[in-house]
Amino acid sequence: MKLKNLKTNFLGRNNFYYNTIDSTQKEIWRRIYEENIENGTLIFSDYQTSGIGTHGRKWYTDEKNNISFSFFINMDCDIKKISGLTLEIAKTIKEILKRKYNVEIQIKEPNDIYYNGKKIGGILTESKVFSNKIKYLVVGIGINTNKQYFVDNIKDIATSIIKEFGIIIDTGEFITEFCNEFEKKIIIKGEKNNENRLFISRSRLTMYWNGKRFIRKI
Numbered sequence: 001m002k003l004k005n006l007k008t009n010f011l012g013r014n015n016f017y018y019n020t021i022d023s024t025q026k027e028i029w030r031r032i033y034e035e036n037i038e039n040g041t042l043i044f045s046d047y048q049t050s051g052i053g054t055h056g057r058k059w060y061t062d063e064k065n066n067i068s069f070s071f072f073i074n075m076d077c078d079i080k081k082i083s084g085l086t087l088e089i090a091k092t093i094k095e096i097l098k099r100k101y102n103v104e105i106q107i108k109e110p111n112d113i114y115y116n117g118k119k120i121g122g123i124l125t126e127s128k129v130f131s132n133k134i135k136y137l138v139v140g141i142g143i144n145t146n147k148q149y150f151v152d153n154i155k156d157i158a159t160s161i162i163k164e165f166g167i168i169i170d171t172g173e174f175i176t177e178f179c180n181e182f183e184k185k186i187i188i189k190g191e192k193n194n195e196n197r198l199f200i201s202r203s204r205l206t207m208y209w210n211g212k213r214f215i216r217k218i
Contacts (some may be wrong), residue, residue, distance in 0.1 A: 003042075003176045004158060010040035011071065011186075012179035017063055020047040024070040025140040032128070032136055037072055044069035050130075066145040067121070067171050071179075075134045079127065083135070086110045086125045089139065093121070094180045100177060102167050113143065118159040120144050141178075145169040 001017040013079035021027055024043040031037035046064045051058060087110045094113070097103040106114045113121035128136040144160035161169060 001172060003172055003179070005176055005180075007180045008183045011073075011177070011183040012042040013040055014038045015042040015044065016044070020049065021045045022050040023048050024068055025126070025138060026050070028070045028072050028140075029126075030071065032138075033181040039074040040071065042069055042175070042179070044171070045181070046171075065138070065146040065168070065171055066147050067141065067169070067174055068141040068177055070138060070140040073137040073139075075137050077134055077135050078080075078131060078132060084135075085137075086123050086139075088185060089125075089182065092178060093123075093141070093143070094178050094183065096174065096181060097161075100174075101161075101165075101167060101169060103161055103167070115159060115161075115164050116118045118157055118162075119154075120159055120161060138151075143174075145171070145174070165192050 003012055003015050006012055009136065016027075018027075019023075019045070024045050027039065027043045028037070031041065045068055046066075046205075048068055067178075085108070090107045090111060090113065094105055095108060097105055104115075105120060108114050108119075111123040111125070112119055113123075121141070124140040124142075126138045144158065146162050147160040148163065150158050152214045
């Protein structure tokens with residue numbers, strides 16, 4: 001499976017699908033440590049045997065056609081400069097679900113996605129820091145789109161889009177839309193930097209947050 005209709009410059013352009021994997025997040029980190037990864041690389045899978053949630057919890061991806069993917073961005077900035085990035089990702093997911101599928105979800109800041117008090121998805125943002133600077137950013141996103149069965153310890157606190165709204169969301173279509181929309185929020189060409197967003201150019205990683213430039217050419 002490959003992502004179709006990508007309109008991005010770099011995010012998701014290098015993408016790899018696995019039917020089953022231990023964890024999309026772990027696979028990204030393996031490629032980083034092996035120095036075998038390009039900026040914007042994305043890994044997605046139908047099944048994860050050891051999916052990672054926030055706070056070290058397990059994320060259950062044990063039924064087909066649920067959304068689980070991770071992506072990599074090469075960086076060089078102070079960790080405090082991107083404190084709002086996870087929430088920006090959550091807002092992007094919320095916008096897509098509403099616009100394309102008429103699904104209205106809630107965000108439990110900064111990284112959880114809920115509906116009627118039950119968790120539908122989450123965002124895991126991890127980084128590698130050297131000398132107080134983030135060098136690698138790895139973001140994992142999991143959304144229960146088609147999940148019908150929940151194990152006992154989460155069945156009363158978790159739900160899925162198909163259970164709540166009765167609709168099926170195509171995984172590849174959603175991930176493509178996310179990449180297209182999120183890159184619009186982070187990419188900049190030239191020196192326009194008057195918005196409170198994180199911007200990246202393809203040719204050089206020039207980034208801005210709160211109107212301040214803090215990444216050198218690489």
